[in-house]
Amino acid sequence: MGFTQRPQQWGIMIRFEHVTKRYEDGTTAVDDLSFEVAEGELVTLVGPSGCGKTTTMKMVNRLIEPSEGRIFVEGEDISTTDPVQLRRRIGYVIQQVGLFPHKTVLENTATVPHLLGVKRGKARERAAELLDLVGLDPATFGDRYPEQLSGGQRQRVGVARALAADPPVLLMDEPFGAVDPVVREHLQNEFLRLQQAVRKTVLFVTHDIEEAVRLGDRMAVYGEGRIEQFDTPSTILGAPSNDYVADFVGADRGLKRLSVTPIEEGDLEQPPVLHLDDPLPAKLDARWAVVLDGENNLHGWISAEHAHSGPGTVRDHARRMEAWLPVGATLKQAFSTMLQHDAGWIAVIDKDSEGRFLGILTPARLHEALRRSTAADGRDIARGDVELETITGIGKR
Numbered sequence: 341m342g343f344t345q346r347p348q349q350w351g352i353m354i355r356f357e358h359v360t361k362r363y364e365d366g367t368t369a370v371d372d373l374s375f376e377v378a379e380g381e382l383v384t385l386v387g388p389s390g391c392g393k394t395t396t397m398k399m400v401n402r403l404i405e406p407s408e409g410r411i412f413v414e415g416e417d418i419s420t421t422d423p424v425q426l427r428r429r430i431g432y433v434i435q436q437v438g439l440f441p442h443k444t445v446l447e448n449t450a451t452v453p454h455l456l457g458v459k460r461g462k463a464r465e466r467a468a469e470l471l472d473l474v475g476l477d478p479a480t481f482g483d484r485y486p487e488q489l490s491g492g493q494r495q496r497v498g499v500a501r502a503l504a505a506d507p508p509v510l511l512m513d514e515p516f517g518a519v520d521p522v523v524r525e526h527l528q529n530e531f532l533r534l535q536q537a538v539r540k541t542v543l544f545v546t547h548d549i550e551e552a553v554r555l556g557d558r559m560a561v562y563g564e565g566r567i568e569q570f571d572t573p574s575t576i577l578g579a580p581s582n583d584y585v586a587d588f589v590g591a592d593r594g595l596k597r598l599s600v601t602p603i604e605e606g607d608l609e610q611p612p613v614l615h616l617d618d619p620l621p622a623k624l625d626a627r628w629a630v631v632l633d634g635e636n637n638l639h640g641w642i643s644a645e646h647a648h649s650g651p652g653t654v655r656d657h658a659r660r661m662e663a664w665l666p667v668g669a670t671l672k673q674a675f676s677t678m679l680q681h682d683a684g685w686i687a688v689i690d691k692d693s694e695g696r697f698l699g700i701l702t703p704a705r706l707h708e709a710l711r712r713s714t715a716a717d718g719r720d721i722a723r724g725d726v727e728l729e730t731i732t733g734i735g736k737r
């Protein structure tokens with residue numbers, strides 16, 4: 341579809357330089373904020389109510405002007421940019437979505453391209469594509485009015501509309517705040533998939549720490565008017581920079597980190613392996629072996645009691661494997677797969693092939709992987725701390 345292909349250049353898309361906002365009544369909403377957001381990066385801003393998240397966001401599209409400091413978008417000091425021109429490059433999704441109640445879903449979505457001078461027919465065509473992209477069938481929903489949609493569906497129209505002008509930057513202020521947790525998770529998944537495809541630079545405000553962790557390439561944890569820590573979710577959960585951040589991310593941060601730590605090949609153990617057409621071995625030095633087909637793709641497993649010499653081949657005694665995941669899946673998925681299948685280990689396969697077997701993940705290796713993710717962050721945090729936390733999950737900070 342007609343999105344600008346932006347090669348991943350890792351240029352800086354948004355830069356804040358010592359930005360302070362003081363309102364007329366003397367409230368300092370944000371205080372000396374400096375940070376950079378790379379092109380194609382999704383940064384979540386998370387923090388308690390009133391800490392300055394919306395103010396930060398609205399300064400990017402000049403709905404609010406900073407009192408001090410400078411903001412750059414694509415290298416350009418935005419105080420010198422025409423706000424209307426600027427906003428064309430920045431999609432904006434607000435919490436209450438702000439759909440026009442008297443316009444249909446399709447018209448709502450087509451608004452921006454239409455304003456930008458795209459012909460009506462073309463704008464509607466594009467709007468239909470976008471609705472499709474956010475999971476709303478244009479034939480079903482296009483002619484409805486916002487009041488005829490569920491909260492979650494309205495949020496999706498908001499996202500489609502913000503994407504309509506194909507802006508490089510998206511500002512999203514609690515876009516999924518008004519929907520229930522189940523729908524929210526669904527929208528988050530869809531949004532992640534969408535972001536994989538369109539690779540916008542996104543500032544995403546949320547109250548919800550889980551959402552911030554789940555969606556953010558990096559996250560900014562706000563205290564009052566200040567960013568207390570700006571880093572990857574894995575680092576923030578693994579090594580909060582101070583007590584405030586540790587408190588904010590919660591005592592169960594060890595568990596939360598499961599959901600942001602991927603399974604890597606180095607985490608895997610190599611168990612005994614047999615192939616489908618092998619004769620049964622005389623003896624197996626383990627309680628079971630993994631069974632692969634001729635292409636080394638995962639087939640299943642065989643238990644030691646069946647794997648001793650006798651007539652037939654491994655194929656005759658192998659069982660299908662239910663508990664497996666592709667490499668790159670999260671440790672949380674691994675843990676949940678183990679529980680679901682009541683399995684002591686899971687098989688891990690290559691994600692780009694037909695299922696080439698890479699190794700197995702055991703609970704001990706899962707635990708090591710969690711520790712690895714902290715060590716890789718290069719932070720000096722006591723191993724014992726992580727260990728306690730990941731084992732007990734709760735109760736310790």
Ligand SMILES: Nc1ncnc2c1ncn2[C@@H]1O[C@H](COP(=O)(O)OP(=O)(O)OP(=O)(O)O)[C@@H](O)[C@H]1O
Nearest residue numbers: 363364365367369388389390391392393394395396
């Ligand atoms: N127009 C205004 N005049 C004076 N103070 C303001 C104004 N707008 C916001 N504030 C104050 O600035 C601070 C930051 O507000 P902001 O809207 O950025 O918070 P937020 O982090 O988005 O909060 P929430 O999570 O509740 O949306 C708050 O103390 C707020 O009361």
Ligand SMILES: [Mg+2]
Nearest residue numbers: 393394395513
């Ligand atoms: Mg706000």
